[in-house]
Amino acid sequence: MHRRILQWMARHRIGDWKGLLQRLKVDDEFRKAFQEYLTINTSQFFRDIKVFETIKTDILPELNRNPKIWSAACSIGAEPYSIAILLLEQGFSFSPIFATDINEVVLAKAKKGIFMSNQISGVPASVLGKYFIRRDDKYQIVDEVKRKVEFKQHNLLVDEFGTDYDLILCRNVFIYFKNETQAMLTERFVDALKDGGFFIVGSAEQIMNPASYNLVRKGYCIYQKAG
Numbered sequence: 697m698h699r700r701i702l703q704w705m706a707r708h709r710i711g712d713w714k715g716l717l718q719r720l721k722v723d724d725e726f727r728k729a730f731q732e733y734l735t736i737n738t739s740q741f742f743r744d745i746k747v748f749e750t751i752k753t754d755i756l757p758e759l760n761r762n763p764k765i766w767s768a769a770c771s772i773g774a775e776p777y778s779i780a781i782l783l784l785e786q787g788f789s790f791s792p793i794f795a796t797d798i799n800e801v802v803l804a805k806a807k808k809g810i811f812m813s814n815q816i817s818g819v820p821a822s823v824l825g826k827y828f829i830r831r832d833d834k835y836q837i838v839d840e841v842k843r844k845v846e847f848k849q850h851n852l853l854v855d856e857f858g859t860d861y862d863l864i865l866c867r868n869v870f871i872y873f874k875n876e877t878q879a880m881l882t883e884r885f886v887d888a889l890k891d892g893g894f895f896i897v898g899s900a901e902q903i904m905n906p907a908s909y910n911l912v913r914k915g916y917c918i919y920q921k922a923g
Contacts, residue, residue: 697734697872700733700734701716701734704716704730704733708726728800728801731798731799732801739771739772739774739775739815740774740814740815740816740817741774741777741778741781741811741815741816741817741818741819742778742818742819743774743775743778743818743867744867744898744899744917746916747867747896747899747916747917747918748778748782750915750916750918751779751782751863751896752782752786754914754915754918755863755894755918756782756783756786756788758892758894759862759863760862761788761789761790762788762789762790763783763788763790763862764794764860764861764862764863764890765779765793765794765861765862765863765864765865766793766794766795766796766858766861766863766864766865766888767779767793767795767796767845767865768796768850768852768864768865768866768869768885769796769797769798769866769867769868769869770795770796770797770847771797771799771802771806772802772805772806772811772815773795773803773805773806773807773809773845773847774811774815775795775865775867776793776795776845776847777837777842777845779793779863779865780793780841780844780845781823781827781841783844784827784840784841784844785823792843792844792845792846793844793845793846794846794848794858795846795847795848796847796848796850797847797849797850798849798850798851798852799849800849803847803848803849806847807842807847809837809841809842810831810834810835810836811828811834811835811836812833812834812835813835816828826838827840852866852881853877857884857885857887857888858888859887859888859890860888860889860890861888861889861890862889862890862893862894863893863894863895863896864885864888864889864893864894864895864896865896866881866885866895866896866897867897867899867901868899868900869898870897870898871898871900871901882903882909883909886909886910886911886921889921890921891921891922891923892920892921892923893920893921894914894918894919894920894921895911895918895919895920895921896918896919897917897919898917899916899917903919906919910922
C-alpha cells in the first residue's frame with residue numbers, strides 16, 4: 697500500500713503527505729480515482745474451484761434452505777453471483793445474498809452483471825448456457841441470478857457488520873492488512889456468524905490459532921464457528 701501511494705504521488709507530482717491529504721479533501725474526482733487505483737479488483741466466476749466444490753459437498757448440506765450469506769469485498773460481483781448459481785443449482789429458495797465492497801465503481805459494474813470471457817472461464821458449459829446470455833464478446837448474467845444478489849457499499853474497517861449469517865466469504869482481502877487489523881476483522885466476522893456458521897478466506901490466507909476466535913478449521917480456507 698505504501699509503495700502504491702508513493703507511485704500515485706509521483707505520478708501527480710505531489711511532494712508530501714500533507715499535499716496528498718489536502719488534494720483528497722477538496723477534489724472529489726481525484727479522490728475517486730485514488731480509491732480506484734488502490735483497490736485491486738481481480739476476480740472471476742468460481743475462482744479457486746476447490747473452495748466451491750467444498751461449499752457444494754460439505755457446507756450446503758449443513759445450511760437451512762434459506763441461508764443468510766454475505767460476500768464481503770465482492771469486487772465485480774463474480775463471487776456472490778457464483779454462490780447464487782450454486783444455490784439455484786442445488787434447489788435452494790433463498791433471500792438475496794448480501795454483497796459489499798468499498799469501491800463504488802466496481803459495485804456499479806457488478807450490478808450490471810456484464811462480464812468478459814476471461815472472467816467466466818471457470819464456468820461449466822452447462823451453467824454458462826443456463827445463466828448467461830452472450831452479447832458479442834461479453835456475457836450478461838440472467839435476471840434470475842441478478843435478483844438473488846443485493847450490492848451495497850461497505851467499509852470493513854469502520855462500518856457495522858450484520859448478524860446471524862450462515863456463511864460469510866471474505867477472500868483475498870486479509871493479505872493487504874497488518875496482523876492487528878486481520879485479528880480485529882476476524883473477531884468481527886465471527887461475531888457476525890451464527891453458531892455453526894461458516895467463514896471462508898482466500899487461498900493465500902489462513903487464520904492462525906482459529907480456536908482463539910471460537911473457530912474450527914473445516915478444510916481448505918474454510919472455518920466454522922463453534923456452537
